[in-house]
Structure formats: C-alpha cells, structure tokens
Amino acid sequence: MIDITVNGQNHSVAATDINNVAIELSIKPPFAVALNGDFISKDEYHTQVNSGDSLEFLSPIQGG
Amino acid sequence: MSDTWSIYGTELQSRFLIGSALYPSPTIMQESIRQSGSQVVTLSLRRQSPQSKEGQAFWQMIKDLGLHLLPNTAGCHTIKEAVTLAKMSREIFGTDWIKLELIGDEYNLQPDPIELVKATEILLNEGFKVLPYCTDDLVICRHLVELGCQVLMPWGAPIGTGKGLLNEYALSAIRDRFNDTTLIIDAGLGVPSHATKALELGYDGVLLNSAVAEAQNPEVMAQAFAKAIEAGRLGYLAGQMPEKNMASASTPTLGMPFWHQE
Numbered sequence: 673m674i675d676i677t678v679n680g681q682n683h684s685v686a687a688t689d690i691n692n693v694a695i696e697l698s699i700k701p702p703f704a705v706a707l708n709g710d711f712i713s714k715d716e717y718h719t720q721v722n723s724g725d726s727l728e729f730l731s732p733i734q735g736g
Numbered sequence: 737m738s739d740t741w742s743i744y745g746t747e748l749q750s751r752f753l754i755g756s757a758l759y760p761s762p763t764i765m766q767e768s769i770r771q772s773g774s775q776v777v778t779l780s781l782r783r784q785s786p787q788s789k790e791g792q793a794f795w796q797m798i799k800d801l802g803l804h805l806l807p808n809t810a811g812c813h814t815i816k817e818a819v820t821l822a823k824m825s826r827e828i829f830g831t832d833w834i835k836l837e838l839i840g841d842e843y844n845l846q847p848d849p850i851e852l853v854k855a856t857e858i859l860l861n862e863g864f865k866v867l868p869y870c871t872d873d874l875v876i877c878r879h880l881v882e883l884g885c886q887v888l889m890p891w892g893a894p895i896g897t898g899k900g901l902l903n904e905y906a907l908s909a910i911r912d913r914f915n916d917t918t919l920i921i922d923a924g925l926g927v928p929s930h931a932t933k934a935l936e937l938g939y940d941g942v943l944l945n946s947a948v949a950e951a952q953n954p955e956v957m958a959q960a961f962a963k964a965i966e967a968g969r970l971g972y973l974a975g976q977m978p979e980k981n982m983a984s985a986s987t988p989t990l991g992m993p994f995w996h997q998e
Contacts, residue, residue, distance in 0.1 A: 681784040702782060702795060704824035709816060711823035728783065732823055733794040733806045734765070734897070735780030736755030736924075736945030 674723040691717040693727060703729040739969065741940045742775070743903050744833070744865040746804065750775045751935065752965050753806065754958070755945025756798060762790075772958035776804045778835060778943065781824055806837040806867065807890065810979060813848075815855045822859055835861060835889070835922075835943075836868045843905050844894040849876040855884070860884050869922050873905035874913060881917055888914070889943060891931035892934065896946045898926025901933055911938045926959075928964030932998075935968025936976070937966050 673684045678697060687693040690705055690712060696722065705712045712719055723726040740747050754774040759765035767803050769777055771992070779798060784791055797804070807825035813819040815838070822834045838855055840848025847870050858990060859866050860883055872890045880888055890910060890943045893899035901907055921934040922943040942965060950956035 699784060700792065702792075702828055704781060704828040706820050706824060707876045709820060710819050711827075713827060730781040730821075730828075731784040731791045732758035732798070732828065733777050733780050733791055734755075734759075734794060736757045736811055 674721065676692065676723065677722055677726040679728060685721075687721065689718050689720055690727065693721055699729045703731050705729055739973070741918065743804075743867070748775050748804075749831055750962075750965075751941035751969060752931075752962055753922075753941055754948065755777065755943070756794075757945055758887040758949035760918070760949075761956055762794060762797055766801065766950070766968060768948055768954040769801055769803070771955045771962070772948065773962045774803065776806050776943075778806045778808055778945070779829070780808050781821060781828065786933045791874060803829050804833070806833050806835050806928045807831065808869075809837045809894050809954040810815035812837060813837065813839055813970045815851055815858065818855045819858055819862075822864060823862070826864065832863060833865050833867060836866050843971075845869055845896075846894065848890075852876070853879045854950065856885060857883050865918070872903050874906065874909050877910050877914065881914055885917070887920065889920045891923045892930065892942075893924025895923045897924055898928035898947055899924055900926055901937075904933070904937065907939070908932075908937055928960045931961050932968035935965055938972055941965075 673686055675684050685693055685696050687696045708726050742748055750773045750989055752772050752774045753776040754769055754772045755778045756765055757895055759768060807829050809818040809821045818838050825834060826832055838848050838852045838854060840846050849871060852868055852870060856866050856868050866885055867887045867889050868885060869889050877888050892901045919939045920941045920943050921939050925931055925944045927948050934942050948954050948957045
C-alpha cells in the first residue's frame with residue numbers, strides 16, 4: 673500500500689498507477705488528471721504513482 | 737442583415753456569451769441558456785464529489801445544448817495552476833479555447849495583469865486560443881495583442897457586482913486602439929442596458945452570468961439581455977448622431993404660428 677493524496681484527501685491505495693487509482697477509488701469519468709500539479713493526459717494514465725504523490729481528478733462543473 | 741463575428745475564426749451570429757453557474761436549478765440553467773440564444777457557454781473543472789452525480793448530470797445537460805464550450809480557469813492564482821487547468825480543460829472539453837482567469841486580489845477578484853500576460857504567452861505557445869479576462873488597462877491589452885491574442889475580454893466591473901461599465905473612457909480607448917481585435921466585455925454587467933452600452937461602444941460581444949442567473953426570473957432576463965445586445969449592436973452600426981452642448985430644435989421653425997410674429 674502507498675499513501676497518496678487524491679483531491680486533497682489522504683488515501684492508502686494498493687494501486688500503483690493512475691488508471692488503477694481511479695478504479696480503486698471509484699472515480700467516475702469524465703475527468704482530467706493532474707499529478708503533483710502537472711497535467712497528465714489520458715494516454716499517460718499508466719504513469720506510476722508513488723507514496724507522497726498528490727493526484728487531482730477534475731470533472732466538469734458550472735462556470736461563469 | 738448578415739452581421740456575424742468570430743472568435744479565432746469560428747463564425748458566430750449571437751454576440752451573447754453566457755455562463756452556466758449560479759442558477760436556481762439545472763433546468764432553469766438550461767432553459768435560460770436556450771432563451772439567451774447564445775452560441776457559447778462557459779464552464780469549469782473542479783474536484784469530483786464521489787457521492788454526487790450532479791456533475792455528470794450537469795455535463796450531460798450542457799452537451800445537450802450543443803453549444804461551443806468556453807472553459808475557464810476561474811479561481812487560479814498562479815501561472816502553474818492556470819496552465820495546468822487549461823490543459824486539463826482542453827482534454828476533457830475537446831476545445832483549445834480557454835477563458836484565462838488569473839486572479840490577483842481576493843477583494844475584487846481583479847485579474848493579475850502581469851501574471852496574466854506571462855500565462856497567456858505560455859498557453860499561446862502551447863497552441864491554445866486564449867481569451868484573457870483582463871482589466872481595462874490599455875497597455876496590458878497591448879501586450880496581450882502583441883503576444884498574438886485575437887480576442888480580449890476586459891471587465892466592465894468586478895465579477896458579480898452588476899455595476900455595469902465603470903470606465904467607459906478606458907473601454908472606448910481599447911476599442912479605438914485595437915480595431916482588428918475581437919473585444920468582449922466580460923463581467924460586471926447587471927442590467928440589459930449595460931450590455932447595450934457595451935455594444936454601442938463597438939464591443940463585439942458580452943459575456944455574463946450573474947446578471948441572468950441571479951435575476952428574479954433568469955429565463956426572461958436572458959431574453960432581455962439578448963434583445964439589449966441586438967439593440968446595442970444595431971445602434972453601433974447605425975452610427976450615433978453628433979452630440980451637442982446646446983439645444984437644437986427638431987421641429988422646423990419655418991411657418992411658425994402668429995404669436996412669434998408680434
């Protein structure tokens with residue numbers, strides 16, 4: 673298990689890449705991802721996640 | 737009369753860009769946007785709530801409208817935040833348009849002009865079509881145009897204040913100096929006459945949200961703004977009469993009745 677932050681909350685996960693973090697935490701599409709503040713494109717969701725990393729999964733919302 | 741305009745080459749008929757936030761309900765949001773006749777709707781990205789399906793429902797409603805999407809970087813305070821959010825938006829919304837908001841002060845949500853210029857340069861180099869939300873500072877606008885912005889979006893007043901065009905002189909100067917740039921008043925409008933004034937000044941369009949969403953009847957206010965924008969545009973095209981300081985009778989004086997002949 674690794675300790676990571678997802679959308680500002682601490683999680684211990686078995687997953688070791690972004691794709692599996694989303695599955696393990698039941699994060700539903702559509703979403704876009706940032707790892708440690710940097711954009712990660714869809715075709716890079718195999719990127720390894722390490723303990724201490726911070727992930728953001730963002731989805732469409734209302735905006736002005 | 738055909739009177740189209742464009743955003744980075746995308747031809748539009750409606751000069752009304754509308755936001756999707758703050759409506760009393762999703763249904764009222766959808767109907768208000770329809771009533772506005774807008775072809776462009778703004779939206780954003782935020783953390784997903786695992787318990788809520790509202791985000792997915794919202795996204796479906798927006799897609800059902802079939803409009804051009806203009807994602808924003810609202811709430812960003814640093815260049816890195818704004819650039820990352822822009823890239824995330826481009827992927828999820830499938831557009832390279834970005835309404836670049838980079839807030840410099842929490843009190844009036846004023847854009848940080850210096851950081852805005854830097855972020856604009858980065859995003860233009862990344863292939864984005866940047867619509868920068870800026871102040872009415874002529875020189876900042878000049879920097880943005882020189883970087884390659886084809887669209888500028890100076891504020892009328894701070895976001896959500898409904899105060900209208902606080903500095904018409906500055907806004908007119910921007911219009912006069914940048915004839916070939918698409919100019920959109922973004923933020924601060926409260927009533928339809930504010931939008932009319934913006935179009936009368938020669939602005940190409942207006943972007944607003946709160947004035948419709950927070951009206952007592954958003955659907956009707958959306959219609960009112962649509963008509964006001966059309967009126968302002970027609971007024972601009974028709975050309976204003978010369979303003980004078982002294983009164984000038986409109987009724988002919990020739991053939992005045994007898995009491996003036998005594």
